[in-house]
Amino acid sequence: MLFTLTWRGAVGTAVALPWLFAAWFTPSRANVGGRITILERPGAKTTDLANAVVYLEPAGLGRGNPAPTPVEIVMQSRQFIPRVRVVTAGSTVLFPNQDPFRHNVFSNTGPAMFDLGLYGRGDSKGATLRKAGAFPIFCNIHARMSAFVLVVPTPFFTQANADGRFTISGVPPGSYTLRVWHDRGGEHTRPLNVPSDGVTELEASLDARGYKSVQHKNKFGQPYSPAGRDRY
Amino acid sequence: MIAISGTQPAVPQRTGATNLPAASETPSHSNLSLAWKIFLASAAVIFTVLGGTLLLTTLSARRTADQGVARGLDQTRRLVTVLLEGRERELASGALVFAQGPAFRALVIDKRPEDLLDQGMEAVQQIGASWVQITDAEGVRLAKSDEPTASQDTLAGSVLIGSALEGKVAAGAGIAGDSAIFQAVAVPIPGVTQVAGVLMAALLIDSALAVSIKEATASNIIFFVLDRDGKPRLAASTLGRGPAIAEFLARHEVAKSTEPTAPTKVLGTGDTARSSATGFATRSPMKLSLGDTSYVGNAQPLRSAGGDILGGVIALRSRDLEMAPFVEFRRRIFIAAVLGMALASALSYLLAHRITRPIITLVDATQRVADGDYSAEVTVRTRDEIGTLASAVRTMLMALREKQALVDFLSTSGVATERTNNPPTPRARLSSATPSSSELLPGIMFAGRYEITDLLGAGGAGVVYKAFDQELGEVIAIKTLRTETMSEDPAALERLKSEIRLARRISHRNVVRTHDFGEAEGVYFLTMEFVAGTPLDQLIARTGRIPVAGTLSIATQICRALEVAHEQGIIHRDIKPQNLMVQPDGVLKVMDFGLARLERRTEGLTRVGMVVGTLAYMSPEQLLDENVDARADLYAAGVVLYECLTGRRPLEADSPAVFIGKLLADTPPSPRELNGEVPAALSDLIMRTIAGDRNLRPGSAAELRKQLTRSEA
Ligand SMILES: Nc1ncnc2c1ncn2[C@@H]1O[C@H](COP(=O)(O)OP(=O)(O)OP(=O)(O)O)[C@@H](O)[C@H]1O
Ligand SMILES: [Cu+2]
Ligand SMILES: [Mg+2]
Numbered sequence: 001m002l003f004t005l006t007w008r009g010a011v012g013t014a015v016a017l018p019w020l021f022a023a024w025f026t027p028s029r030a031n032v033g034g035r036i037t038i039l040e041r042p043g044a045k046t047t048d049l050a051n052a053v054v055y056l057e058p059a060g061l062g063r064g065n066p067a068p069t070p071v072e073i074v075m076q077s078r079q080f081i082p083r084v085r086v087v088t089a090g091s092t093v094l095f096p097n098q099d100p101f102r103h104n105v106f107s108n109t110g111p112a113m114f115d116l117g118l119y120g121r122g123d124s125k126g127a128t129l130r131k132a133g134a135f136p137i138f139c140n141i142h143a144r145m146s147a148f149v150l151v152v153p154t155p156f157f158t159q160a161n162a163d164g165r166f167t168i169s170g171v172p173p174g175s176y177t178l179r180v181w182h183d184r185g186g187e188h189t190r191p192l193n194v195p196s197d198g199v200t201e202l203e204a205s206l207d208a209r210g211y212k213s214v215q216h217k218n219k220f221g222q223p224y225s226p227a228g229r230d231r232y
Numbered sequence: 233m234i235a236i237s238g239t240q241p242a243v244p245q246r247t248g249a250t251n252l253p254a255a256s257e258t259p260s261h262s263n264l265s266l267a268w269k270i271f272l273a274s275a276a277v278i279f280t281v282l283g284g285t286l287l288l289t290t291l292s293a294r295r296t297a298d299q300g301v302a303r304g305l306d307q308t309r310r311l312v313t314v315l316l317e318g319r320e321r322e323l324a325s326g327a328l329v330f331a332q333g334p335a336f337r338a339l340v341i342d343k344r345p346e347d348l349l350d351q352g353m354e355a356v357q358q359i360g361a362s363w364v365q366i367t368d369a370e371g372v373r374l375a376k377s378d379e380p381t382a383s384q385d386t387l388a389g390s391v392l393i394g395s396a397l398e399g400k401v402a403a404g405a406g407i408a409g410d411s412a413i414f415q416a417v418a419v420p421i422p423g424v425t426q427v428a429g430v431l432m433a434a435l436l437i438d439s440a441l442a443v444s445i446k447e448a449t450a451s452n453i454i455f456f457v458l459d460r461d462g463k464p465r466l467a468a469s470t471l472g473r474g475p476a477i478a479e480f481l482a483r484h485e486v487a488k489s490t491e492p493t494a495p496t497k498v499l500g501t502g503d504t505a506r507s508s509a510t511g512f513a514t515r516s517p518m519k520l521s522l523g524d525t526s527y528v529g530n531a532q533p534l535r536s537a538g539g540d541i542l543g544g545v546i547a548l549r550s551r552d553l554e555m556a557p558f559v560e561f562r563r564r565i566f567i568a569a570v571l572g573m574a575l576a577s578a579l580s581y582l583l584a585h586r587i588t589r590p591i592i593t594l595v596d597a598t599q600r601v602a603d604g605d606y607s608a609e610v611t612v613r614t615r616d617e618i619g620t621l622a623s624a625v626r627t628m629l630m631a632l633r634e635k636q637a638l639v640d641f642l643s644t645s646g647v648a649t650e651r652t653n654n655p656p657t658p659r660a661r662l663s664s665a666t667p668s669s670s671e672l673l674p675g676i677m678f679a680g681r682y683e684i685t686d687l688l689g690a691g692g693a694g695v696v697y698k699a700f701d702q703e704l705g706e707v708i709a710i711k712t713l714r715t716e717t718m719s720e721d722p723a724a725l726e727r728l729k730s731e732i733r734l735a736r737r738i739s740h741r742n743v744v745r746t747h748d749f750g751e752a753e754g755v756y757f758l759t760m761e762f763v764a765g766t767p768l769d770q771l772i773a774r775t776g777r778i779p780v781a782g783t784l785s786i787a788t789q790i791c792r793a794l795e796v797a798h799e800q801g802i803i804h805r806d807i808k809p810q811n812l813m814v815q816p817d818g819v820l821k822v823m824d825f826g827l828a829r830l831e832r833r834t835e836g837l838t839r840v841g842m843v844v845g846t847l848a849y850m851s852p853e854q855l856l857d858e859n860v861d862a863r864a865d866l867y868a869a870g871v872v873l874y875e876c877l878t879g880r881r882p883l884e885a886d887s888p889a890v891f892i893g894k895l896l897a898d899t900p901p902s903p904r905e906l907n908g909e910v911p912a913a914l915s916d917l918i919m920r921t922i923a924g925d926r927n928l929r930p931g932s933a934a935e936l937r938k939q940l941t942r943s944e945a
Contacts, residue, residue, distance in 0.1 A: 078350075101350035104335070120346075141335050141347075142354065218335065225329045225358070 030194050032056060032178075033167040034202025036160050038185045041209050049164040051084040052182045052206070053150050055157030056168060056192065059175035066155035072096060072124075073137070073147050075103050080137065080147030084183060086159055089132050089151050096124035104140035106219040109133070112149070115140075115219055134181060138216055143224035146216065148183050171198070184208040266591060270584035271577070278576045282569040290562065297554040304554070305530050308451040308547035312532060315445060316415060319435055320403045324417040326359030327433040328401065331421040340421050340429045343368055345375055345384075352377030361433035362414060366421070368429045371397050387430075391538035392418045396430040404537030406434060413437045413457045413467045413534060413543045437534075439468045446470045449547070452527065455534075456481055457543035467543060471522060480520045484531070484546075518546060525550045590618045594625050606632040627941060631788055637781030639818040642766075645775045672697055672712065679752035682710055682759070689767075691810065692846070693827055698762055708747060709763070713756040725756075728826075732758065734802050735826030742793035744813065744823040763821050768872065769809035777879040780909055780944075786812070786876060787940050789820035790869045794933035797825060798862040805860060807868035808849040809875065847891055848881040852924045855892070863926040866936055870921030870929070877914075878906040882922055895924070913943035 036054065038046045068091040074081045076098040085093060095105045097119055106115040111131035118141075119125060129135060132153040139145040156176070160166040171194050178192040185206025192199065218224050264272070330336065336355075339347045348366045352375045355364045363378040371388025387393040395402035396418035406416045418432040442453040452471050456464040464481040471477055518529040529548035533541045590612035597608035606629055612622035672684050678699065685707075686698035694712040701708050713728075732749045739745065745761040768786070772778065778786065790812065797804060804811075804825055813821045847855070851867035854860050874882050882900030885891035900922070904915035917939050921929050930936040 099350070101346040102339075102344070141339070141350075220334070222334070224335070225333050 028173060028196055029170040030173055030196055030198030031167055031169045031200070032156075032171050032192070032194055032198060032202065033165070033200045034204060036164040036166065036180060036182075037203070037205045038164075038182060039205060039207045039209055046164075046208075048083070048182075048184070049160050050082070050162050051148075052160040052164065052166075052180060052185070053084065053086045053152075053157065054160065054166045054168065054178070054180050054204070055086070055152045055154055056171060056176040056178055056194070057154050058156075059177065059191075066153075068092070070094070073149070074098055075105070075139070075145070078139075078142045078145055080139075080145055083146070084148045084150065084159070086150040086152060086157050087129065088155060088157075089153055090128065090130055091151070092126045092128040093137075093149050094124050094126040095137075097121055102141065103145070104219070105137060106140055107135050107137050108217070108219060108221070109135045112151070134183075136216065138219070140219045143215065143218070150181055178202070178204070180204045180206060182206050182208070184211040186211075265588065267581070267584040267588040270587060271581045274580035274584075275573070275577050278573050278580075282573065286562065286565060286569065289558075289565070293555060293558040293562070294551075297551045297558065300554045301528050301549045301551050304449065304451055304549045305528070305547050308445070308449040308453075308549075309530065309532050311449050312445060312453075312545050312547065315441075315448075316534075319441075320415050320417060323359065323361060323415065323433050323435050324401050324403060324419060326361070327355070327364070327417055327419040327431050330355045330358055331419050331431045337421055337423065337428060340366060340368070340374070341423060343374055348375035349377070349380050351375070355431065355433065359433050360435075362436040364431060364433045366429055366431055367393060367397075369397070369423065369427055371430065374429065387432075391536065392416055393430050393432060395537065396420050396432070397427055399427055402537045405437075405534040405542045406536065407457050407542050408434070408436075410459060411457055411465045411467055413455055416537070418537075437468055439470070442468045442470045450549075450553075452548040452550075454481070454529075454546040454548065455543065456546065458541065464543070471520075471548070474522070476520070476522055480518075484518050518548070520548055525552055587618075590614060590622060594618075594622055597625055597629065601629065601632060606636055630941065630944070631785065634781045634785035634788065635818040637779060638785040638814070639816070641775075641779055641782045642771075642814065642816055642818065645771075671695065672710075677702075678710065679750060679757070682708070684710070693824070694757075699759075701759070707762045708759050709761065711758045711760065713758065731802075731826035734800065735797075737800055738797055738802065738825060740793060740796045742789045742820055742822060743796065743825060744821045746825065758827075760823075761821075763813040763815065763823070765813040765815040765819075765821065767810050768812040768814055768820075768876070771814055772809060772875055772879060777907065778876040780877065780911065780914065783873055783876040784914075784940060784944055785818060786814070786820055787869070787873050788937055790822065790872065791933045791937035791940065793820075793822040794862070794865050794869065795937070797822075798865070798933055802826065803860060803862055804865050804868075805854065806849075807865050807872060808846065809872055812872065847888055848883065851926065852895060853926060855895075861926070862932060863929050866921055866929050866933060867923075867926070869933075869936070870918050873918050874900075874903055874922060877903045877910050877918070880906070911943060914940070917943045 034054075036049060036052045038049065038052075040046055066088045068089075069087045070092050071085050071087055072094045073085055074096050078099065080095075087093060095103075095116060097103050098121065100121055102118040102120045104116065104118045105125065105127070107113060107127070111133060112127070112129050112135040114127040116125040116127065129149055129151045132151045135149045135151065137147040137149060156168050156171050158166050158168045173194050173196045176192045176194060178190050180188040185208040188204050188206055190204075192202075215223070336351050339351055352364050352366055355361065355366075356377045361377075363376065365376040365382070365387075366374045367387055368374055371386050371393050373382060373385050373387055376382035388397055392402045392404055392406070397420065399420050401417065401419050403415070403417045406414050408414060414434045414436045416432060416434045418430050420427040421429040421431055423429075437455050442455060445451070445453045452469075454469040454471065454477065455467040457467050459465055464484070466473060466477055466481060469477060518527075518531065520527040520529060527548035527550050529546050531544045531546045533544045536542050593610060593612055597610050600606075600608045608629060610622050610626045610629065613619060614622070672678055672695070674684050674686055674697075676684050678684055678697075681703040682699040682701055684697045684699050688696040688698050688709060690696065694714055696709055696711045699708055699710045700706070729749060732746060736746045744763055747759040747761070749756070749758050751757070790807070794804065794807075802825060804822065806824055806827070807822070811823045813823060815821065849868040849871045851860070851864040854864045854867075871882060883891060883894045883898060885894055900919075902915045902919050903910045904912055917930075917936075921936060923929050930939055
């Protein structure tokens with residue numbers, strides 16, 4: 001249960017800080033809420049709505065860089081937990097290892113290249129992500145481990161609940177671009193005018209029907225196993 | 233049920249019997265009727281054929297099933313080999329791929345047990361192994377995926393790990409615990425310059441595998457391991473884990489490999505170990521009974537990489553199951569057979585009845601005849617042998633009825649009794665007869681052996697006595713012949729002798745049997761069968777006429793007698809009522825065959841004693857002294873019948889001359905005109921028989937008889 005508390009703490013921090021900052025800056029704030037649904041292949045059920053990220057990009061130039069949001073992605077039982085994290089640009093993501101063996105966290109994606117090297121239980125290493133974007137994070141030892149850090153250039157963001165509901169609070173009325181991201185469902189973008197009394201019943205639908213899982217390469221850009229084999 | 237009475241004489245052969253004694257008794261071999269016999273015989277044939285067919289097909293099906301079992305076991309053996317090899321290859325290639333992983337190799341070089349335990353679990357997942365273990369370059373175990381606490385033993389001593397340490401990929405069976413058997417491969421983990429360690433992957437041989445083999449081959453499968461004492465223990469099976477299996481395994485203690493250690497099995501270097509593996513043998517063909525299914529099986533060994541037999545796989549097949557489709561087939565055949573049999577039985581029953589119904593009618597008729605009842609009607613009119621038999625029975629019945637009529641007539645007219653009880657006194661008879669040169673008296677012994685007992689009568693040829701033949705102890709009749717003719721003409725004697733020789737040959741119930749011809753005390757004589765009957769002339773004289781049925785019987789019997797005589801070339805020439813004796817039992821006997829020649833040829837019509845009564849029976853051709861043939865006798869018979877039916881001769885005359893005149897000029901009235909009871913056909917037939925032109929008469933006695941039969945039908 002330790003990781004759950006940590007995760008909740010991180011969410012709390014992520015939501016509270018921009019709100020406090022904005023509350024001090026402008027007098028009138030509104031809530032933007034709604035619900036995300038994902039179109040699946042026939043017969044499939046969506047179980048990972050919490051991996052959906054919603055954020056609002058202010059129209060025109062932004063108000064400068066928002067404050068960094070430090071978060072953790074725990075490595076446990078050969079998994080990154082949670083699988084998706086959203087942070088503001090410049091934030092540092094920590095990867096504590098809670099498994100009894102070593103992991104090697106790395107990212108090979110352009111602006112966020114990093115390799116934290118092998119480290120064992122109890123150790124935690126962090127990576128600071130400065131550029132906005134969706135960055136896949138892997139372990140060099142365990143081919144099936146993968147996570148995403150979504151770096152956004154705005155303080156108005158959130159992650160959906162397990163049922164797809166979301167609320168972004170403290171949004172100043174005005175024109176925005178609403179962006180919804182999901183690791184399987186891709187991206188949904190639409191202009192949104194936020195009135196002073198906010199928006200409550202937004203409906204956004206992503207399409208995961210064309211999603212195909214592809215085995216990523218290891219940190220050397222090679223397959224984890226030297227020969228691809230057909231098994232059964 | 234109708235008794236079979238085929239053993240009874242259908243026609244009474246005994247001349248003196250009007251009723252057959254004890255003839256109604258049924259001497260039968262079995263109580264089955266002919267219909268049943270025919271039916272049972274055909275049913276037996278059907279049974280035999282169908283039963284034989286079933287037996288043969290069962291035998292061949294059993295042989296086929298045995299062959300099927302053997303073939304199935306062979307196929308299973310091959311499939312098991314192929315399947316196990318395939319699994320082994322799969323396992324080896326998975327392990328090889330995993331061992332190539334750079335991160336993995338780096339972790340092996342680092343030798344951290346916790347990392348390698350993690351890698352082991354990764355490998356299990358990726359390779360699809362049951363478990364894996366990882367050693368370092370010295371063969372010391374670093375991790376075992378299913379046993380996090382496994383100690384750091386040295387495994388280099390095992391052939392499997394040892395070969396991998398040498399850089400080869402090795403494979404073979406292994407035992408885990410005391411009853412688990414698995415397939416194992418060991419692959420080298422490449423280091424920087426040399427082997428960094430060994431990855432060994434194991435795949436359990438479990439029930440799932442056994443089941444999948446069974447699905448593919450329909451054979452039941454038992455995997456077993458050999459414990460340290462070489463005793464087989466069940467590892468996995470498609471037949472459960474019951475005590476019967478354990479007992480079966482214990483019974484078939486597998487011979488431990490005695491051959492020298494087989495070469496290490498190394499994948500990719502040629503499969504030398506595999507061929508020697510076939511040396512695995514059990515003492516006898518394996519047999520297993522489970523419930524009511526019995527199995528036959530064979531075994532095939534599972535060897536370690538070093539070539540030791542660690543266990544094996546037994547394939548079992550059931551002949552019962554192999555036979556199952558046939559059993560179903562046989563069940564259907566059987567049903568069809570039963571149906572067919574029922575049908576065939578019904579058919580043969582009907583057929584038997586069709587065949588036997590007329591026979592039963594005939595049997596019934598003959599049985600009634602045997603009981604003295606001649607009234608049965610034989611209605612069978614088929615065209616086969618039975619039809620022929622039926623018409624024969626019909627004819628016989630008719631003859632019997634007629635004879636019975638004659639017998640009835642005889643007994644009611646009182647003729648029979650009178651004749652037997654009151655013989656004419658010799659004096660009276662003799663006085664009326666032509667005196668003869670020699671006369672014998674009752675009581676004297678004649679020719680040294682014949683004791684004269686009675687005078688029977690006198691005729692044209694001589695005197696007839698009843699005598700007792702002391703030589704043979706038999707009653708006979710002796711007829712003395714007038715000697716004048718013989719002494720006058722010696723050739724006549726010779727002619728007479730030859731005629732008698734011929735006549736002696738006739739042996740027939742309707743012909744008086746001639747015994748002997750001889751001369752004693754200057755008297756030529758003839759001995760013959762004594763007939764206790766009435767001459768037909770007396771019968772007619774006393775009763776006026778004879779009923780139609782009786783006449784027909786007389787006619788038939790005359791014909792029969794003439795048939796046999798004519799057949800031998802003997803013509804009677806003197807058929808007349810005086811020469812036809814009727815016994816009280818209705819049997820008629822023709823007398824004096826061969827004697828007609830005695831006088832007439834020389835004396836002709838003017839002979840002394842020749843009266844119209846004799847002339848009346850002579851055919852015109854005979855009177856004219858032409859060549860006489862059988863038809864002359866028919867003519868005479870016709871006149872006799874005419875007389876029987878009407879009480880008079882066709883032509884009545886006071887003198888021979890008048891008679892001859894009438895014969896040439898008149899046509900006699902038909903019998904029917906004189907007696908209305910005579911059927912027209914019979915009347916016509918008689919008229920034809922006494923036709924002056926012999927060509928108009930029936931051609932033979934047989935022909936006359938046939939026409940007689942037809943005329944009454
Ligand atoms: N075998 C015999 N058994 C019993 N009686 C006989 C036998 N033979 C002849 N008789 C009797 O003797 C009689 C005389 O017979 P016989 O043959 O001598 O004279 P026929 O028949 O009247 O004339 P024919 O001389 O032309 O034959 C017969 O009428 C018959 O009654
Ligand atoms: Cu890892
Ligand atoms: Mg006579």
